[in-house]
Amino acid sequence: MPDAALQVDPRDPTPPYEQVRRQLEDLIRAGILRAGDRLPPLRQLAGDLGLAVGTVGRAYAELETQGLVVSRRGAGTRVADAVTPGPDAVLRQLTRDFLARAQAIGVGPRTALDAVRTAVEGETFARPDRD
Known part of the structure; x- marks a missing residue:
């Protein structure tokens, strides 16, 4: 290593x-x-x-x-033998990366969450949510 x-x-x-x-x-x-x-x-x-x-x-x-x-x-x-994380692991990692980058520019988690909510409310996604 x-x-x-x-x-x-x-x-x-x-x-x-x-x-x-x-x-x-x-x-x-x-x-x-x-x-x-x-x-x-x-x-x-x-x-x-x-x-x-x-x-x-x-x-x-x-x-x-x-x-x-x-x-x-x-x-x-x-x-690991197979380096293919599932969608939940990928989503968790994307979230961590987003929050780390937000923190790096001085944005707190609540403000970052508000930005995500605003983006989701203004977007139409190609596939319906599983929620």
Whole structure:
């Protein structure tokens, strides 16, 4: 695993766990990390990046929710065989990305939610909602 490629910028308003998650996702999607490749243990990566173990743990958990990695006790965390997250995982990730970008420009979650509501009310979607 090219851990030297991972960096956390303390000046970036994006939370550190999200910076780590995004970089690992990019490495997986680019094929630099391949199915079965093992990610560094939480403590090792946390130490390398100067982060709390829980911060790296959250990044790994988010990647697992996305279907990009699989964690097993005793076997560590490895890149998943099939990197095709379902629509719910994709929607959760898009939401997290949107909120992180909104925060980066100084917009809070309530204002971001209002913007989404306004956009939904003004749009006609090709397919009906499942709601």
